[in-house]
Amino acid sequence: MKNYKVLVSTALSLTLFFCVAAQSECKSEKNKEQVNKKTDMNKNVSDKKMPDEMVSKPDNSELKTIAEGSYSKPEKPFIFVARSPETYAQLQNLAENLPSAAEIDFGKTAVVAAFAGTKNTGGYSVVIKKTAGKIVIDVAAPPKDAMTTQALTTPFKAVLISIEEDNTLPLDVSGTLAAAVETYKTTSGEFEYSGGFAGIQKKFEAEGTIGILSYGDYITLVFNLSGKDVEKARKLIETASGVIKNGKIEIARLDAGSFSENPKPPLKVSGTMENGKLSLTFEPLPTMIADGYQVRGKIEAARVK
Structure with missing residues (x-):
């Protein structure tokens, strides 16, 4: 009888032990699931980028x-x-x-x-x-x-x-660099593009500003021009560099933007800058594209800053 009571007591103790262990394990698993769930939720929240963050985040991979x-x-x-070997050779004179x-x-x-x-x-x-x-x-x-x-x-x-090669390169200059830019506003501007299978020919006026930075015999022009075309909005927003000697400007390559239909060759720019006056002529570079388009034009501008 005494042995029987001992056996019953032992059995009850073991049963109670396993029940407690099982409850602890269930609670542990439940806590783990809750932690994992919170982690996944946090991950989903952190992976989502707000629209403002997506717009303002710099894309410097390029x-x-x-x-x-x-x-x-x-x-x-x-x-x-520099967008050509010729202009890059000029840059090599400025930095080692x-x-x-x-x-x-x-x-x-x-x-x-x-x-x-x-x-x-x-x-x-x-x-x-x-x-x-x-x-x-x-x-x-x-x-x-x-x-x-x-x-x-x-x-x-x-x-x-x-x-x-046929894309524009707009710049946004800040601080002391922006303060150094001389700004010219157009007083007159005439452009003409032609070409295509049908031999289209279109003339339009242009207006806007040209920012200028110069050092020694080197010059950079920041174009912000709009074409006054009732059929289509035309823009020339581009930055190009070249040389200036004795007031004469030579830019080897400038993308034409939407001043011409595609396909189109880049432009060569030449002109003069003296006494607060700027005069530029735009001519298309040679191209091997058949039935393509090309644009040419001229701008006069006066310094306003």
Whole structure:
């Protein structure tokens, strides 16, 4: 009888133990499921980007830095854009350690270089990024408590940008670089495009502004032009660089934007700049495209800033 009571007591103890263990395991599994559920919910929330974040997030995967440093030749703020071997050779006169032109495919890429000008100390840097389809350029100052080189510097940066040959390259310039831009407003502008299977010929007027940055024998023109065409909105928003000697401007390549139908060749720009007056002539570069389009024109502008 005594042995029987011992056996019953032992059996009850074991049963109680396993019940408690089972409840603990169930509770643990439930907690784990709740944690996993919360984690998945948090992950879903973090993976979702708000519309504003998607618009403002820089897309710099298409930019590659090919040279940067604290010393370059330009002593004042300047920007240079190279979209051909000819203009790239001009850029190589302004900064060292640039790769050779043979390493760059100008049919698919462009080179944008920005120069901050002379700074009293080190710690300054040039920022070039792509946001909302534009190339944004600015100069970043060192933090107020930063230990910097107490010497004159001329920071610069050059990047390689993925862009098809027939696409425009709009720039958004800020800070000291923007302050250095001279602005010219058109006083007259006439363009004509022609071509296609039907031999179309169309004339229209153009208006807008041209921003200019120059250093020595080099010049960069920032076009923001609109064509006054009742049938179609036409834009020429592009940046191009070249040379200026004795007031004479030569730009080897400028994309025509929507001033011409496609397919179309780039433009060669020549002209003069003196006494606050700007005169530019636009001519199409030679092309092998049959039944394509081409545009030519002329602009007169006066300095307003």
